[in-house]
Amino acid sequence: MLKNVHFLNAMNVIILSLAVSDLMIATCGSAIVTITNYQGSFFLGNAFCVFQGFAVNYFGLVSLCTLTLLAYERYNVVCKPMAGFKLNVHRSCQGLLFVWLYCLFWSVAPLLGWSSYGPEGVQTSCSLGWEERSWNNYSYLIFYTLMCFILPTAVIVYCYSNVLVSIKKINKSIELQGGKNSLEDNEHAVRMVLAMIIAFFICWLPYTAISVVVVVDPEIYISPLVATMPMYFAKTSPVYNPIIYFLTNKRFRESSLEILSCGRYIPRLTGGLMMCSVQRSQSRINPV
Numbered sequence: 001m002l003k004n005v006h007f008l009n010a011m012n013v014i015i016l017s018l019a020v021s022d023l024m025i026a027t028c029g030s031a032i033v034t035i036t037n038y039q040g041s042f043f044l045g046n047a048f049c050v051f052q053g054f055a056v057n058y059f060g061l062v063s064l065c066t067l068t069l070l071a072y073e074r075y076n077v078v079c080k081p082m083a084g085f086k087l088n089v090h091r092s093c094q095g096l097l098f099v100w101l102y103c104l105f106w107s108v109a110p111l112l113g114w115s116s117y118g119p120e121g122v123q124t125s126c127s128l129g130w131e132e133r134s135w136n137n138y139s140y141l142i143f144y145t146l147m148c149f150i151l152p153t154a155v156i157v158y159c160y161s162n163v164l165v166s167i168k169k170i171n172k173s174i175e176l177q178g179g180k181n182s183l184e185d186n187e188h189a190v191r192m193v194l195a196m197i198i199a200f201f202i203c204w205l206p207y208t209a210i211s212v213v214v215v216v217d218p219e220i221y222i223s224p225l226v227a228t229m230p231m232y233f234a235k236t237s238p239v240y241n242p243i244i245y246f247l248t249n250k251r252f253r254e255s256s257l258e259i260l261s262c263g264r265y266i267p268r269l270t271g272g273l274m275m276c277s278v279q280r281s282q283s284r285i286n287p288v
Contacts, residue, residue, distance in 0.1 A: 014066060017066050018066045018070070019241070022241055030235045036124040036125065056127060057127065057128060064152050071156045071197065075162055110140065114136065115129060122224045141211055142215060145215075153201075206229070
């Protein structure tokens with residue numbers, strides 16, 4: 001995006017934020033857990049344990065709320081194309097600032113005494129202390145689930161249900177007006193964002209489910225292995241978004257291959273233009 005100005009739009013600014021939060025989950029979560037699992041215990045100390053729990057919680061929340069903002073962006077483009085409110089780059093940045101501050105509040109709360117962070121499961125990783133049996137912890141988990149999972153999920157469901165209905169309604173009319181390419185671009189973007197949302201929920205839903213079960217039935221026994229697996233699964237979430245974006249966004253794929261090959265790879269469009277230029281030059285030098 002920084003190298004190619006044509007990537008700078010409201011949707012891609014939001015995706016850039018998502019990429020940053022995913023990268024931080026991978027760095028603070030997956031990488032550290034790999035090392036501690038190799039050692040067989042969380043040997044980095046309590047302070048680092050609290051930091052890891054905070055970081056994974058914070059950046060995981062940022063990813064979910066960013067996906068919510070992305071769903072609203074698609075809703076705004078597809079369902080309200082003629083409305084006065086346009087989600088441009090500036091407004092996207094304002095929305096992202098709110099997202100990061102909102103998630104920071106819910107992530108800092110356990111550091112200030114409302115719930116806590118600590119080792120979980122087989123004691124090789126750290127997260128919210130959902131295993132702690134206290135009303136202080138239960139109250140946090142209840143509000144956390146409502147405000148940081150159910151609310152964003154409800155917004156996503158509302159936005160995408162309206163988007164899918166709108167696309168069905170306007171499909172034929174847009175084709176008749178000669179706007180087929182625009183509709184196809186919108187449908188393509190909708191499918192890409194929907195794939196990202198589904199991948200995120202597949203990764204984080206088991207972890208959320210265990211937290212809810214503990215609140216509903218405080219006396220339930222959950223074995224360390226069962227308690228650990230959902231969090232490990234959640235830490236794989238950063239893997240899927242880059243793959244989805246790479247496979248579904250042609251311009252991003254072409255630009256990525258060009259950068260990774262240090263300029264040796266020529267995008268198809270650019271290559272076609274170069275061939276035309278070469279042919280024109282040759283025709284000028286050797287006129288028929």
